Amino acid sequence: MQVLLAYKSNIRGAKDPYTSLLPxxxxxxNAVLRKEGYPTQLANFSQTSWKEIESHLATLQPEVLGISQLTHNRFESLKLAELAKKINPATIVVFGGPHATHQFQEILARQTEVDVVVMGEGEDTxxxxxxxVSRKGTSSLGEVKGIxxxxxxxxxxxxxxxxxxxLNSIPFPAGYFDGGIGVDIHRQLEFIVTSRGCPAVCVFCSSPLFWxxxxxxRSPRAVVDEIRMIRDRYGLIYFSIRDDTFTVDKGRVMEFCRLLQEEKVHILWNCQSRVNAVDEEMLLVMKRSGCECIQFGxxxxxxxxxxxxxxRITTEEVRRAAAAVRxxxxxxSIYLITGVADETDEDLKASIRLIESIRPHDGQVSPLAYYPGTALFAGGVRSGRIGRDIFLKDRREAFYVREDPFVASSTKTLLKTLNRVAEVNRFTAADYRAQKKQLGYCHTTNMMAGEMYEEKGDWVxxxxxxxxxxxxxxxNPWGWLLLGGLYGRVEEWERGRRAFNRVLRLVPAHVPAYSALGELNMFAGNSSEAIRNFQRALSMNPFDKAAQDGLGACRT
Incomplete structure (x- = not known):
């Protein structure tokens, strides 16, 4: 049976570098189905018009259409299902994802274009x-657990x-990403997940109920093997680990970092965690292995x-974790929430004081919102503050707990505070000297320090x-990559070429090095070589914006 696994973000999400990607x-x-022999194709329709989507569906005629539904794209998902049924009423439309899981009753009761909802973890289901279905047809759906x-x-x-x-038994997605529609593989594979499940009880999060x-x-060995596979096949050397709490198991983190260093994987990476799940020893080891940023809720x-x-955290734990990170x-980087019921100006002042004391480099602020599958939403439904079917009746992207003037004002104030604090608390030359004294040689420190000096114009x-x-x-490709960029800025063309070519000998599939080499050759007046560089980059990644722009500039 021909399977199409599709996603379309909402209009605003299509402009977001993360939300526009496939979940x-x-x-x-896709990896599980293809490994088992099912002809499966991925489609990211986030940047695709509805007319083009209709053409794709008419051409592909999938027998099964799987659609990933989150809250922000709930109506786009329903429209996609409706379009598929219009083209071929026999198509089996399957919804999955957090929103569909937690709203399956409302969706199936009202939306006849949706046939099945896969609830929670989807691979085995x-x-x-x-x-x-392939053996017995849809009359046997009752035999399938979890739908x-x-x-x-x-x-x-x-x-x-x-x-x-x-989780180690699940095949790596990177091995099966070929042949997709609208899928920017290089951006997609930057984001990896190494764990599932969350023991926390945050009232605004649906993750514990979903996973x-x-x-x-996953084992450290499996995660490093996945990273190496992506690096070797697609040339990526920067990764974002999107676990809710990556550092929850210290031994696993330490082993992961040890493998990265001993096997000379030479990447940079970031992660998310909780302030009560890190310590100084772990953070130092993470930095040595390439961790350049950590995000706390x-x-x-x-x-x-x-x-x-x-x-279930204290402000003292926040301060200790922030000090260890620094x-x-x-x-x-920190996440903040405002617009909590009964939140006052005094609470806002407490948040401002905390920001000033922990000195984050950046952060995000979100008004507290209702989402299906959260304790907050369940409580709102019980109390009558919000209807359970609100997500089908109202097209707003988010439903905030409060919409009074305080929320807009506090959001603006917190963002302004974050920007002000970040501006005056960047790492300085003295900070980097202290880090080197404590850590010894660490490529992450050198890179961060070098970028600081470049911003100051101190090329030497x-x-x-x-x-x-x-x-x-x-x-290590990072040293050569940064040298190539530096030499390009100071117009030392030949030294820049040698540096970028060194990167490509180390990581032959590294698309940004081809694009950077093209830019260098273009500015050096060697248009024919620049065109070859840009074409090479686009042959490996048709979505590479630098190569697209560079090739266009060479031909004008």
Missing amino acids: IGLGYI FLDLMNT AFRKDGVVVSTAPRPPIAD GRSLRL VESGSPRVLKALGK LAGIHL LAEREYREITENEPE
């Missing part, structure tokens, strides 16, 4: 669904499917608000930092 779960389901569907006009759900115990509260972890500086949000020389000191990387680790 990671679709990549895993979707495979079981395909095996059952909901209509039977004689009534919504029924089957027995829950146990979580996948061994389960028990934490399941701080949410508020008010203990009263933290308690209302179910965070000591290690890792960039600190920047070159010294990058040269230290190439002298200590000549096989």
Whole structure:
């Protein structure tokens, strides 16, 4: 059976560098189905017009259409399902994802274009669904655990499917990303997940209900193998680990970092975690292995608000974690929430004081919103503050707990504070000297220091930092990549070419090096060579914006 796994973000999400990408779960389901022999194709329709989507569906005629539905794209998902049914009423439309999972009753009761909802973790369930339907037809849907569907006009759900115990058994998505529609593989594979489940009880988050509260972890060996595969096949050397709490198991993190260093993988990476799940020793090891940024869900500086949000952290834990992050020389990014019921100006002032004391390098602020599958939404429905079917009746992207003037004002104030604090608390030359004294040689420190010197226009000191990387680790592509960029800025064309070519000998599939080499040759007046560089980059990644722009400039 021909399967199409599709996603379309909403209009605003299409402009966001993360929301515009396929949800990671679709990549895993695609890998599982293809490994088992099902002809499966991925489609990211976020940048695609509805007319073009209709043409794709008419050409492909998928027998099964899997659609990933989040809250922000709930109406786009329904429109996609409706379009597929219009083209071929026999298409089996399967919804999955957090929103569909937590709103399956409302969706199936009202939206006849949706046939099945896969609830929660999707790999085993979707495979079981395909095996059952291909052998017995849709009359046997009741045999598949972990789904909901209509039977004689009534919504029924089957027995829950146990979580996948061994996450290492799931094939790497990167091995099966070829042949997709609108899929920017290089941006897509920058984001990886190494665990599932969350034991926390934050009232605004649906993750525990979707993945389960028990934490399941991939092995460090499996994660490093996936990173190496992506690096070797697609040339990526920067990764973002999107686990809710990457550092929850210290031993696993330490082993992951040890493997990265011992096997000379030479990447940069960032992660998310909780302030009560890090310590100084771990952070220092993370920095040595390439971690340049960590993101914490701080949410508020008010203990009263933290308690209302179910965070189970203290402001003292926030301060300790932030101090340890700064000591290690890792960039600190924080998430904040405002618009909590009964939040006051005093609570806002407490958050401002906390920001000023922990000195983050950047952050995001979000008004507190209702989402299906959260304790906040369940409580709102019970109290009558919000209707359970609001997400089908109202087209707003988000439904905030408060919409009074305080929320807009506090959001603006917190963002202004974050920007002000970040501007005056960047790492300085003295900070980098202290980091080197504590850590010894560390390519992450050299890179960050070199970039600081470049911003100041001090090319000599920047070159010294990058040269230290190439002298200590000549096989590390980052030193050569940064040297190439530096030499291009100071118009030392030949030295820049040699540096970029060194990167490409180390990581032959590194598209940015081809694009950077093209830009260097273009500015040096060698248009024919620049065109070859840009064409080479686009042959590996048709979505590379630098190569697209450079090639256009060469031909005008």
